[in-house]
Amino acid sequence: MQTKKVVGVDVGGSHITAGWVDLQEMRLDDSSVVRSDVDSLGSKDQVLDGWIQVLSRFELSPSDCIGIAMPAPFDYERGISLLKEQGKFRSLYGVNVREHLAKGLGIHSRQIFFSNDAASFLQGEALFQRFPPNERVIGITLGTGLGSAYRFGERAVDAELWSSPFKAKQAEDYLGTNWFVKWAMDVSGLSISGPKELVLTAPELAHRAFTEYGKNLGEFLAKPIREHGIERVILGGNITKGRKYFHEPLLNQLKEKQVNVEINFSQLGENAVLLGAASNCEYPKGNIS
Template identity: 40%
Template sequence: MKLIGVDIGGSHISAAQVILENRHAEIANFHEADVDTYGNVESIISAWSEVIQRAKGDLIDVKIGIAMPGPYDYENGVSLIKDQGKMAALYKLSVKNLLAESLAVSPCQISFTNDAEAFLSGESYAGAGKEFQNSIGITLGTGLGSAIKVQEVVKDAKLWTAPFRDGIAEDYIGTGWFKNQAQNKYSLHISGAKDLLAEGFDPQISSELFTEFGRALGEFLFPYLIRLHAEGVILGGKISLAGDYYLPATKSYLETMGYPVPINVSELGEQSALIGACLPFVDK
């Protein structure tokens, strides 16, 4: 049995052959493309199938694991995404059956996994989360992705809507917060956290924003770490790459609260979801 890992987002898809053995993973024949998911059913499925087929190559006996953002009926591969514009044409359709037909494989050869679960599963199998039995996975970017792992079970935590301070978690932890805080506090227009590291950007403002963000992350994580008896946190997403600038504040807050834990940045990067999406076939 050969495994094909697929990671689908709102405007992008990547796919590759995945080789798993003894908590080690290798990626081969990697392909990716941007996809206009505002289009019709045929154009979306065709674009996705083309990339998956390129990764699949001449392989015949394959299992295809797909990491997909929610809301989704993952077991049946049915899209429940309807209010985001992207993928709207696929609402309530069996994407599993549509892809199976397009790729000329059986629907039972395709498995869907929540993208946050796939990230944490991949990192727990072969990356930054290998040492933890209980852990929290957080992806930091335009949105806030989250998953929890308790022993061998990984589940989407849906913490982006969790009540936090004067709003919800995603108001304070993600790209939107950096943009809003830079505008409201310093009258600066930025596109995201990466702008704070640009040459010529005021290092004092950059330091203040990162420190404030890092504290908020620690404050957000603390009750969930306690509740889950978590041994560590795994961070992914674009903002995780700037961890050196805000994680000291996160760790300092957790130490002050009496619950210091390792916070590891993803070792597998974008490959983690490809690997995690294939693990349901291995577990079975």
């Protein structure tokens, strides 16, 4: 079997990151990584041309491929964007992204594979840390939004828990960045952009916020852990940079709920998505969804 070179790609609401991935060693070539800002509110041509400009830096032979992690909703099998009401990439709604990228890069469309970003995060961590394929794992990314994925076998799938009912609203309202913004305003009248600013400007207040956040996270996780017999939880995303504040409240809440599970934090950070997306090229159907 001919060895193929693979580019792993992470497309976010504000950036695109890409780099060569060695699937044999499950390792990212750090020296090859390219990151560029993206205007997710730009026109179709502006967005796609920006992506093509980044991806064109990687010289691909006909046997090589590109694995791209995209946020939902997206038709990962056909490569068509369904993003419309998510506040990003509305100009790509209904566009066959695979065909446009292939044409712009001068490669065959069959060399491009798409996967869900949350599922790619979990897949990358699972492969890098060599989790047993029969281990039941949930991956959660905590950032601007709430990403979630399950892995019950060889491949991770999007869990779509962001909109699940939780407390008075939905889960993302209590576990995304905006929760900290609202909490700080309600509790102290402090206007912040997110948890990082809260930690820097009001550390004591941040400790209170993260304590409540950890309790919310534990309460939220208890249900899917019980329902699916989850053995391990992997947490990633920018909010986990404040883990020293919320880790203990999270564990205490799970203990109170009589939930016994292993809690791990991401070892790869953002690189997990690149590895997971790249690994998608190894699957015939090409969609970790």
